[in-house]
Amino acid sequence: MTDQGGGGGQNNMQTMTPEQREQAFAMANQEMEYRVDLFNKLVHSCYEKCIDKRFKDGDLNVGETACVDRCSSKYWQSVGIVGQLLGANQQQQQQP
């Protein structure tokens, strides 16, 4: 589930069959959707944790910006932890 740069297959699109080409596009599409969804949930989560909802003005104060930076970093760490657990869980389920 981690982010990977293109593997060998993605660079050799000229040598793929039409079905493999379709599948490569479908996978790229799914990866992009995953990243967009991840970003949106990160924005939402740190908005809820850090942003003062009284809206006295439209700027983030010093406390909010520090919180947002640290929240983003902690969220990213959480993505890694959950990713590892899901990977281990999948391996467990595939064992005969």
Added chain:
Amino acid sequence: MTDQGGGGGQNNMQTMTPEQREQAFAMANQEMEYRVDLFNKLVHSCYEKCIDKRFKDGDLNVGETACVDRCSSKYWQSVGIVGQLLGANQQQQQQP
């Protein structure tokens, strides 16, 4: 809106026109999406109702498992009740 096994048309895919074939795939796709969404909402709803969020450990205790089983059954019943009401509502709206 209820779950149906395949009707006669789905078994006779060889006899369909290309447009009918496309439509059959689209309908199968929509039904699958509906079932996945239903399952995910069932998981979410019973998680909220039954699971202790203090996470002292990673297992479900006896109370939680009993709750989850009953919650799933009650949720399924609710799906049936809402389905019947929606079906009746649609018929009402289609009457001349």
Added chain:
Amino acid sequence: MTDQGGGGGQNNMQTMTPEQREQAFAMANQEMEYRVDLFNKLVHSCYEKCIDKRFKDGDLNVGETACVDRCSSKYWQSVGIVGQLLGANQQQQQQP
């Protein structure tokens, strides 16, 4: 981001290339999805603000109907305000 009736291009579908045609359908699809999503969020928001959740009966009382009407109008105004701010924000980001 505002709702527009068809522009000149949409009426002249006979004169488009296949790629332009595909793009016109994709744009129409996205606009429809936007409007469906807007409507659903409007329904949800005004349900939360106006509807008594005790469900003593299945009808809306006089207070609820007045609230729903005004809520819908206020939500629509908010759509306009946010739309203008997003439009101004985009222009800002595109300035060299």
Added chain:
Amino acid sequence: MDPQLLNSLPEEDKTKMVAMIETMQTRDSLRMYNNLVEKCFSECVNSFRRKSLEKDEERCVSKCCEKFLKHSARVSVRFAELNAQTMEQPPPAA
């Protein structure tokens, strides 16, 4: 989509557009069904001593569902009016 606009399309495109609209409506109906179950279950079912719904829970789910549908129908009418009003006004400078 504006019915006048839809009818002005060539036959092939009109068929494709109508199919697109129908697919979207079906998908929206199925999503609304699932959302409604989730919403009414959340409001109405709060104890899990037995695996069947109590009579008052069944009644609550039914009333919740009816109420939501009536609410949605009313908003639908207001939405159409607000849309029509916006069409008549010149759009704000974007």
Added chain:
Amino acid sequence: MDPQLLNSLPEEDKTKMVAMIETMQTRDSLRMYNNLVEKCFSECVNSFRRKSLEKDEERCVSKCCEKFLKHSARVSVRFAELNAQTMEQPPPAA
């Protein structure tokens, strides 16, 4: 989809249907991953004095994740049973 039904399709359609199911499963797995992070982060991480997770926050996220997966697996079994029960009964008049 009913395995019997799937196998009764012509080879070309079966391939297409299997591809559709796999795409849907992958997309659902990726969504579940993102939902799980959001849910467990929300429950477990509430202070932002430093940019790294505290040990107890890491533990909480792990336990939250394990617990959700076990919960989801149990619901999965119940869901399959409830589905099978519904197949045996005549469907309510729609």
Added chain:
Amino acid sequence: MDPQLLNSLPEEDKTKMVAMIETMQTRDSLRMYNNLVEKCFSECVNSFRRKSLEKDEERCVSKCCEKFLKHSARVSVRFAELNAQTMEQPPPAA
């Protein structure tokens, strides 16, 4: 998607990929627009004595919107940095 990777694709695939990215961006922008209205309406509008927004409600919605956009822009920068850091490290054994 990595720009280097995108440019290494044959022209036909590059066009298709760019179109896919643009479609996704447009859809994400439209969703963000709707989410932002829902979020700021929920925070700012709580009385329904009249059918037009009060001046303070209009101001609240504007400020809410501005604040969210600034927040989102900041997260965007942090997200890019975190992504870049992860690329440099060997990925954890999956």
